[in-house]
Amino acid sequence: MPKDFFRLHGLGEPRSRRRFLAQVSFGLGGVMGLMLGVPLIGYLFGPLIKRSPQQWIDLGPVSDFALGQTKLVSFTDPSSVPWAGQTSQTSVWVRQTAPNAFDVFAVNCTHLGCPVNWLDGARLFECPCHGGIYYSDGTVAAGPPPRSLFKHETRIVDGRLQAFTIPLPTSQLSEYVGNA
Numbered sequence: 001m002p003k004d005f006f007r008l009h010g011l012g013e014p015r016s017r018r019r020f021l022a023q024v025s026f027g028l029g030g031v032m033g034l035m036l037g038v039p040l041i042g043y044l045f046g047p048l049i050k051r052s053p054q055q056w057i058d059l060g061p062v063s064d065f066a067l068g069q070t071k072l073v074s075f076t077d078p079s080s081v082p083w084a085g086q087t088s089q090t091s092v093w094v095r096q097t098a099p100n101a102f103d104v105f106a107v108n109c110t111h112l113g114c115p116v117n118w119l120d121g122a123r124l125f126e127c128p129c130h131g132g133i134y135y136s137d138g139t140v141a142a143g144p145p146p147r148s149l150f151k152h153e154t155r156i157v158d159g160r161l162q163a164f165t166i167p168l169p170t171s172q173l174s175e176y177v178g179n180a
Helices: 017-049
Strands: 056-061 070-076 089-098 101-106 117-119 124-126 133-135 140-142 154-157 160-164
Touching (some): 089 160, 101 154
Antiparallel strands (some): 124 133, 133 140
16 A cells, blocks of 8 residues: 555644654653642642641640749640641640749750750750750750740630740741740
8 A cells, every 4th residue: 555545634744653652652651740740849839838827735734834843745736737647746845934924945956956855953955966055944055056945925724824836947936936
């Protein structure tokens, strides 16, 4: 049969099977790339678009916190994703400074975000990563931390201490916290 037999009027050159399969492969590869790429881009850029929820969390009854004592309280971070599991657990350090007056510090060091420890005998917070030391009021005593521990706003509702969650670290921290 002549080559012209497969040529349809107005379609130009006839396609070879190899060229057709190559175009189908490229098309399917592009579709698969979009199917994988769009969710990946959403995952990477989602936190820039969607703000973390900020809400009041319950830390327990006021009677659980002794005057002058510092206590670690754990809770589930409201800004984490629902499937985060164990990684959504975080903590704060709670210190009652006067009757019905509390300091609630983020557990993260302001240097690189490592969790700080409370040294009860020394009455200091210590960051084990790079030796940052904080006084009991959260101010820097020694080491590389650039600023005081982050503080959460507090309130007492029905005899229970609550803290306002904020994403840490943040450039808008001064909106929520009065100390620098």
